[in-house]
Amino acid sequence: MKLGAFSVSFNVKDINVSKSFxxxxxxxxxxxxxEQNWLIMKNGECVIGLFQGxxxxxxxxxNPGWDQNAQNLDSFTxxxxxQKQLKEKGIKVNNEADExxxxxxxxxxxxxxxxxxxxxxxx
Numbered sequence: 001m002k003l004g005a006f007s008v009s010f011n012v013k014d015i016n017v018s019k020s021f022x023x024x025x026x027x028x029x030x031x032x033x034x035e036q037n038w039l040i041m042k043n044g045e046c047v048i049g050l051f052q053g054x055x056x057x058x059x060x061x062x063n064p065g066w067d068q069n070a071q072n073l074d075s076f077t078x079x080x081x082x083q084k085q086l087k088e089k090g091i092k093v094n095n096e097a098d099e100x101x102x103x104x105x106x107x108x109x110x111x112x113x114x115x116x117x118x119x120x121x122x123x
Contacts, residue, residue: 001085002077003062003119005070007040007047015039015052022048031070057116064121072123079105079121097121 012018015037019029022041027048031040037052045068049061065076080099086109087093097105106120 001082002064003082004064004073004076004121005047005062005066005068007049007061007063009049009051009055009059009061009118011055011058012050012052015050018050018052022050060115060117062117062119064119065123079107079119082119083107 010018015034019034019039019041022043025043027041027043027046029039030042030047032038032049038054039050041048041050047068063070064079064082065073067073079097080101083093083097083099091109094108094110095106097107104122106118108116108118110116
């Protein structure tokens with residue numbers, strides 16, 4: 001199963017403190033808006049998001065259709081097919097993507113420890 005580009009979204013207490021910390025680790029801002037309390041940062045192939053006040057927990061993210069540079073892939077498994085495969089394996093899917101739709105969609109599920117996983121297709 002190919003879930004797409006991987007990143008982690010962190011729920012941070014102070015976006016400016018977190019930004020400085022991750023810059024010290026070699027991350028550079030590649031997107032977001034610090035005035036809106038969110039940033040996307042990258043170090044090599046590692047992508048993280050910093051989000052202040054937007055959600056309660058850290059989230060693992062997968063983006064079908066994108067590579068690690070948020071560039072479109074020529075071929076990928078559509079999010080609705082991924083959702084179907086997970087459900088066939090007995091994994092409970094929350095906020096399901098509309099299986100009759102096409103294009104952008106998302107769904108969430110949790111691992112056995114309650115860690116939230118977001119699958120978010122942008123195209």
